Amino acid sequence: MDRQHLKQLVKEVIIEMTKPEIPIGISNRHVHLKQEDFDKLFPDEAVKKKKDLKQPGEYAAEQTVTLVGPKGEIPNVRLLAPLRSFSQVEISKTDSFTLGIDAPISLSGDLSQAVEVTLKTKEGSLPIKGCIIAKRHIHMSEQDAEIFNVKKGDLVKVEVDTPQRKTIYEDVVVRPHKAFVLEMHIDTDEANAANVSPSTKCRII
Ligand SMILES: [Zn+2]
Structure with missing residues (x-):
């Protein structure tokens, strides 16, 4: 040698x-929102911090939404913050069956194959074409x-x-x-x- x-x-x-x-x-289902979408779902509210996540600067918010698909709904889905430049919904394969949507397995941030899901709160309802199963x-x-x-x-x-x-x-x-x-x-x-x-x-x- x-x-x-x-x-x-x-x-x-x-x-x-x-x-x-x-x-x-272990990532439970969650949503990331851009300011414009946050304002539609939570008018006149600010993002309220619930707890810090391990990645520096990232935190879980007090706010939650209900996901609505053609076959079912999933309540209490946590908003992760800070707000981003685009909205993204991350679910599991099991959740995709509950909702009745065919979400792709994609890397976070790649919404090229993302499917639509509706986000609902007391104040509003908003379809977002940004649902993926995170790789x-x-x-x-x-x-x-x-x-x-x-x-x-x-x-x-x-x-x-x-x-x-x-x-x-x-x-x-x-x-x-x-x-x-x-x-x-x-x-x-x-x-x-x-x-x-x-x-x-x-x-x-
Ligand atoms: Zn991650």
Whole structure:
């Protein structure tokens, strides 16, 4: 084995040995709203903070909406804030059956395939063509991306060692950003299928 080869191998072993475990955030169904849509659903209100989320600056609001589809309704769907430049509704596959809509599995922010769902509050009702099932992803800092030897948009395999339902997720998108902290986001269907609890940790394999 030549020197160059050996160096590469040592680097790979070090990466493998120092890779931190990744906390899991289970995302329940939620909505993001742009100001204009917020004002239609909650006239003369300000966004009220309920609790901070793990990603810095992100929080759950006191406000909730009801999702209305052709087959059913889902009440008490939480608004996540701060408000964004576009409105987006994130549901699970199970929710899509309840509502009777064929929502695509898309990366958050990609609404090219998004379907319509109606948001309802006491004050108003608003159809939004922005409903998706969020593709599972890992938030991480740019420093984490170096440690894991991955870059933005990479698809990785992640192993979760849960009681009775040890699972490997494929197609997990890497999302490095300087403001992000390390956390994999999956939805409630994915978490339940693998018996994941809020304290479960996982690792990239
Ligand atoms: Zn996320």
